[in-house]
Amino acid sequence: MRILLIHADYLKYHVRDKTKFAEKIEEEMKKGSFDESLVVFTAVEKEDEKNPDGIIDEAVQEIKKIKKKVGAENIVIYPYAHLSSSLASPDAAVDILKSLESKLKSEGLKVSRVPFGWYKSFEISCKGHPLSELSRNIKVKTKKIKEESIES
Amino acid sequence: MRILLIHADYLKYHVRDKTKFAEKIEEEMKKGSFDESLVVFTAVEKEDEKNPDGIIDEAVQEIKKIKKKVGAENIVIYPYAHLSSSLASPDAAVDILKSLESKLKSEGLKVSRVPFGWYKSFEISCKGHPLSELSRNIKVKTKKIKEESIES
Numbered sequence: 001m002r003i004l005l006i007h008a009d010y011l012k013y014h015v016r017d018k019t020k021f022a023e024k025i026e027e028e029m030k031k032g033s034f035d036e037s038l039v040v041f042t043a044v045e046k047e048d049e050k051n052p053d054g055i056i057d058e059a060v061q062e063i064k065k066i067k068k069k070v071g072a073e074n075i076v077i078y079p080y081a082h083l084s085s086s087l088a089s090p091d092a093a094v095d096i097l098k099s100l101e102s103k104l105k106s107e108g109l110k111v112s113r114v115p116f117g118w119y120k121s122f123e124i125s126c127k128g129h130p131l132s133e134l135s136r137n138i139k140v141k142t143k144k145i146k147e148e149s150i151e152s
Numbered sequence: 153m154r155i156l157l158i159h160a161d162y163l164k165y166h167v168r169d170k171t172k173f174a175e176k177i178e179e180e181m182k183k184g185s186f187d188e189s190l191v192v193f194t195a196v197e198k199e200d201e202k203n204p205d206g207i208i209d210e211a212v213q214e215i216k217k218i219k220k221k222v223g224a225e226n227i228v229i230y231p232y233a234h235l236s237s238s239l240a241s242p243d244a245a246v247d248i249l250k251s252l253e254s255k256l257k258s259e260g261l262k263v264s265r266v267p268f269g270w271y272k273s274f275e276i277s278c279k280g281h282p283l284s285e286l287s288r289n290i291k292v293k294t295k296k297i298k299e300e301s302i303e304s
């Protein structure tokens with residue numbers, strides 16, 4: 001999973017045409033407007049299908065850490081295929097994005113998710129401080145690496 | 153070179169803090185505002201240092217083609233390291249971005265370039281039509297591939 005995190009004054013979006021992978025959505029998901037948000041542009045990768053729960057856990061930890069650091073009020077998950085050239089299948093991607101949303105919500109955070117597979121117009125304002133644009137390559141840490149990083 | 157091309161109603165930016173790789177810039181480059189633009193977020197990659205001229209030629213052709221297709225008025229080159237995990241050295245990146253700018257200008261296009269190595273606040277509005285977000289992995293085509301594609 002590759003994510004690009006933007007600390008934004010605002011994000012607004014509006015769905016336009018469907019792609020052939022458009023998820024079915026309710027009326028209320030067709031547009032959105034969010035202030036003071038950490039926008040998490042997310043590409044779910046083929047590799048992530050092997051261990052979705054592990055990847056989601058890692059992503060939740062990383063997103064929580066960065067949200068706290070920058071002091072954002074909301075989290076917005078925004079599907080973004082352009083961040084990777086090795087994408088998961090659309091079905092797997094939607095499942096993983098939905099689980100990421102619920103997992104973050106279950107931690108008591110304010111989370112919204114922008115629909116997958118739709119062309120969208122959007123406006124964003126990036127704050128510009130040193131932590132307002134970060135990217136991460138999310139991998140499942142093996143036990144060994146975890147222990148090493150605790151020791152160091 | 154990896155590029156993400158956004159057909160935008162507008163892009164505005166303002167430099168904030170310098171990174172240690174900040175290019176020296178004149179006052180007028182510290183902020184910018186562009187309407188009806190094709191914004192080319194660009195990551196110059198290590199691989200590109202082997203044949204900068206070849207890469208720049210490929211990028212120019214691709215950008216011209218997409219600009220024409222979407223009908224944008226301006227081109228804005230925006231350095232964007234987050235698109236690749238194999239980046240060129242900062243010096244090489246700035247040289248290549250500057251050459252890309254001049255090469256596009258020499259083709260009679262209206263081109264602006266956003267400074268490299270500065271934290272920046274920015275606002276962008278993506279139009280949302282099917283061609284308003286495209287990404288390309290720019291590689292130098294070998295002669296063999298060129299010939300094959302002419303034959304096919």
Ligand SMILES: [Mg+2]
Nearest residue numbers: 123125275277
């Ligand atoms: Mg505005």
